[in-house]
Amino acid sequence: MKKKARASLLGALVLAGCLDGPVGDLRPYQEEDPADAAPGASDVEAGGPVSFARDIRPLMNRPNGPRAGCKECHYPSQPNPQGFDLTGLDLSSLGALRKGGVSTGRGIVVAGQPDASALVQKLEGTYARGVRMPKDRGPWSVDEIALVRRWILEGAKGADDE
Ligand code: HEC
Structure with missing residues (x-):
């Protein structure tokens, strides 16, 4: 990673850390793990057709x-x-x-x-x-x-x- 890119990434992280509220809840890089879904969760919750x-x-x-x-x-x-x-x-x-x-x-x-x-x-x-x-x-x-x-x-x- 180039020095400049690293610096701006650091800046973004610092900034995010300083902000309260909704920004902190965005978790943009977190993939949803199907294993975390509620019991009985099915295709329906994933937008599939109702059976x-x-x-x-x-x-x-x-x-x-x-x-x-x-x-x-x-x-x-x-x-x-x-x-x-x-x-x-x-x-x-x-x-x-x-x-x-x-x-x-x-x-x-x-x-x-x-x-x-x-x-x-x-x-x-x-x-x-x-x-x-x-x-x-x-x-x-x-x-x-x-x-x-x-x-x-x-x-x-x-x-x-x-
Ligand atoms: C405790 C008994 C009871 C339960 C539980 C019950 N029903 Fe009924 N249902 C009745 C009675 C008595 C009638 C006739 C009186 C009325 O239509 O309100 C009826 C009538 C109906 C009718 C109208 C039928 C017609 O052509 O006249 C529909 C539709 C219906 N029920 C759907 C349901 C559904 C869907 C459920 C489950 C979510 C349900 N019922 C649960 C007692 C019950």
Whole structure:
């Protein structure tokens, strides 16, 4: 390295060291190590497409709790699936989900149009009929609903058995 270049590098380092705040947080040369990513991090966080089976199904499968899924009330295999019994909406497979329930029908998922999809409206509590889902449980987080929105925007792809 030439003397002059070394001097200006030193100057930059001194300057950076003297500055507080955002400049110190830039860490421009630090590569992100995939091993540091949160557990469950996937292609999605890297900007890849949402997969229904990998990213959304596990959310629906969650048991009753603060962040409940849909299984308890919309999977016919459960002892008291009140959502399924009342509306016919079976969420236990993607093929069944696409058929919707008595009021939503095929409008449950409108590929490419999250705002027009009753699934999103039910999760956000904006659907014209009934209550926000999961009924009587805490709402899904903004990030969780964003996954559903993105999956629909990307064409709501997936096989019937997902
Ligand atoms: C505690 C039981 C319960 C849980 C958990 C639940 N639901 Fe429901 N769901 C119902 C009941 C009851 C209805 C009918 C009344 C209504 O629409 O508000 C319903 C209706 C719906 C409908 C409207 C179906 C139609 O065509 O009329 C959608 C869509 C729906 N649920 C989606 C979901 C989703 C998605 C989840 C999981 C995030 C979920 N539900 C979790 C009980 C539940």
